[in-house]
Amino acid sequence: MPISREYARSLFAELTQSAAVPLDPDELLHMPHLRQHGHVLFGDVAVRCYKHRGRWVYDERDIRAAGRAFAEMVVDLDDVVEVELPAYRAVPERDPEEQRRPDWRRRLGSWMFRRAYEQLVEQGRHYDEWGSWRAIKPNGLPGELTWEEFVASSSKHRSTQNIAGTRPLQLLTWSGENWLLPRAYTDLLDRWERREEDLVNLARLCSSCGEQGPYWGNWRTPTTSGYVTRCPSCSGASFQPYTGHLRGVQYETLRRRGTRADDYLCRLCRASQASAWDHCHEHGYVRGPLCGSCNTREGTGVPYYFLQIEGAVLHLLECRGCLEQRTLPRRFHSDVVRTHLEQNERHGRCRKQPYVRELEHAHGVHRFRLECSGWHATGTWTKDVTAPEATALVRALVAAELGGSG
Template identity: 30%
Template sequence: MTERVVPGRVDGLITLEAADAVWVALTAGGAVPTASGAFTCSPARARTGYVLLGSSVVATVRAAGGRWGVAEREVRRAAAELNAVVMDRRDLVLVGPFRGAPEPERDEETPLRWRRRVAGEPEEPGGPGRGARHEDGRPCHLAGIDWRQLLVKHTPDGARRTWWLPRAVVRLLDSAEHAETRWLRAARTRETGATATEPPSRPRLTGDGDGPRATSPKSPAASPRPYGKELEGQLYSVLSRKPGIARKVAGWVCAVCGGAPATVLDHCHEHGYVRAPVCQSCNTRERPDHLYADDVRVANRYTRLFHTEADNWLRHWHRCTGCRARTVLPLPHLAAWTAFIACRSLRPTHRSSRGREPCGVLRVSWTGSQNASRSCMFTVTVDFCPAGEHRVLARVPYREAAERFRGWLADTAPAVAALSGPDRLDGLPAQPRPVVVDPGGEGLGLF
């Protein structure tokens, strides 16, 4: 049965061109910029029965005369959900390139594959609004979002160019990709069973943690389940080689934020133990802004992990059997904690319009390693001081930093501290596991 396309009727169907205009008009005041060709330009899939708008899947209908339309109320609902998104443009996530990173297992049922689409685009010249002109199959938008306006390119002196997107947008695109996968699986199952000829009902979005999650009571595909301790104590070097592990990881919700589907298996490179399955956003979030072989920069984005979100992250880091037994953090994290917490009182301040603010940006470097703790030393400094100074705040021995951390942990996250220590850990190996050497050697692999 065909439907009549009636532009302008909220409870009826509107043409794809009209839907484009409605989408842009309704989202004009939102934090996330949107594209004018959400229904009519690549990679929209209106003629296959659906389109992606933000993290929503919206069904399209073939109307009388062979034209395609969409329910205006669904467009309005997706726009309202997108307008509710709060975005910090300074909270960025690296989206490429990842030199030497192994290719992840791809779900061929997910046409969006936004990371793959973005990978080849940033080198193309152009600015805001240019995307809608593409007619050669390159993405004009992603899930109705004009990602080009948000892309941040960074080219350090003598280094390879990298590009970044705000974390809120990364989560939106991850949710859109996940919702599309479930939609297509449900549609295929319905077609195989010959139970219906229409597309499955629109997934319902429910808030959980920091982000929405697509659910559908009619879909046979199970929603991602909360992570328990199924992988606790297992070595990443062994588990990562097992066939189908990426698909198994995708069956869990991120163990940190609890809102997005997991995409990677986070692990501790110092001890080799698996921590938990996490989403791409949280996997990137635990890294300091700049990380080198023996030096990290600790800016505001990363310091929230030791402040407002400390309990969640301390619990996550101590999922590593080795870190939990020693009641410590991996070396780069302990260094960052030392700079931000243990040396907080030493950091100078400067006058500003809002009172006095901490000076510059914290940086901490170290000599030696955690395997020779007597000789390991942290040096905490301040970069970008407004007065032109680059001050050395403190030099802290590794053992002293570890002892300070144990005391702070007991006050900050007593539940985590109560589970730490070799005398309270069941199943601890009789002999410590050997430290796993980072094979990548490019800094980011240290985590």
């Protein structure tokens, strides 16, 4: 029987309220690896996600089975094993595909190193003053990090408190020489690594030709019945490329005609079946067919990141109103300015690109905060950009994109 995500979460929480392993039932709401393999995992227990009448649901039997498994799991808190966490590794040293593979020890260690780094940045200290911040101190943590500060910081973000739907920091202890976890719990996480890997590898296979796709799920396409895996070649053979023949048509007119978007390839990624007609909410014109992922990035994602996608600005200019006015939808304007400031503003003679965020927008002025405090103790300043200046930067971007497309 299909049940809603909300009911599934409530039922699972009720069934596991006395479980020996600390769990996070909210995983059933967030479904963090939905696109990658279509399951929510609690340890090695995989709960499949279904699409029913346009909504993601679960099978009640699966939820009850998962709940019983954890309610009956025995964990001897006195039977512990040493946990050896890997040393710090800079991101450029990692293989992108290897970095995404499940590794609970590496993830625990990365939480600690990341927080130690963030702590020094927040203190506004010059990089030269950091010393050997990656060195492990007598409390088992890097830099100046304390256990209390680490736990408090981790509790603020889902990405730094959950592994496989469980909360390891509630079981992790420091003996004075080693990190310790209950043996039954480490066995569970080891099984999770293998289960996650198996699910991802199965979901990587093109459903038509069997070719293996990228580890991070780029070939996974959202459909009305859920995600399917199609390689670009099979998608290209199955769906029509969009040629811009609906440019200048109002979205409401298209809806009345009942023209289907899922006959086409996504105009933006050109690798997945489209699922919706994207349109400009300010002018009402159709832009083109997009897959569910690209449509979400444009409609509800962070504008700054959408603008980084190749072809994103030209896609927005498929709207006749935006094209004729040489502009973009208003929600993108401040992020166009942000990108411009990142590329052109510098702190004194520093060559490092600053981190930029908007503080406020009032009385026609955008105020931004710029930081390169990771390199300079006083590397923080503000920049005001007026509405006419923002408009000019948007026009300059549009002109550059149109010039480059010609």
